[in-house]
Amino acid sequence: MIKTITAEVDTDFNQFLLFDVESDLSFGDLPIPNHDIATSGDGGILCFTRQELAEANVTVRLWSGAVDIATTGDAPVYTGRFSCPTGTLMLASIMGSPADTKIELGRSGWFRTHITMSPTPLPMPEATPDFATAKQDWSVDIWPSES
Secondary structure (H helix, E strand, O other): OOEEEEEEEOOEOOEEEEEOOOOOOOHHHOOOOOOOOEEEEEOEEEEEOOOOOOEEEEEEEEOOOOOOOOOOOOOOEEEEEEEEOOOEEEEEEOOOOOOOEEEEOOOOEEEEEEEEEOOOOOOOOOOOHHHHHOEEEEEEEEEEOOO
């Protein structure tokens, strides 16, 4: 493992992203998702949370080569591929936030990703006053793609 980055991300419209915002690419051009937690492609990754108001606790692990990631239980998982032309991703809310986190990948090009979202359901707004502080845990592993 090269490094680990952990950050809380504000979610907008049930989404957050890891995207090369310094490139000319747009997250709006990512493929229409065929998966319920993420989509990826030219420029980065768009993730879909289960509830809009929840923040996402995101742990990003950067690897120097391919990794075999074990999946357990009922955790929703996404695997995919994305490009990063500048070598820099922004872990960010869709609308932008002071809490957005810059991630240096160490090179430009294509990458593989394995994303796991916590299977723990969040409380419903009417069920608890703690809903406004609820957080959803995400794990994102990234490594260079061979092609």
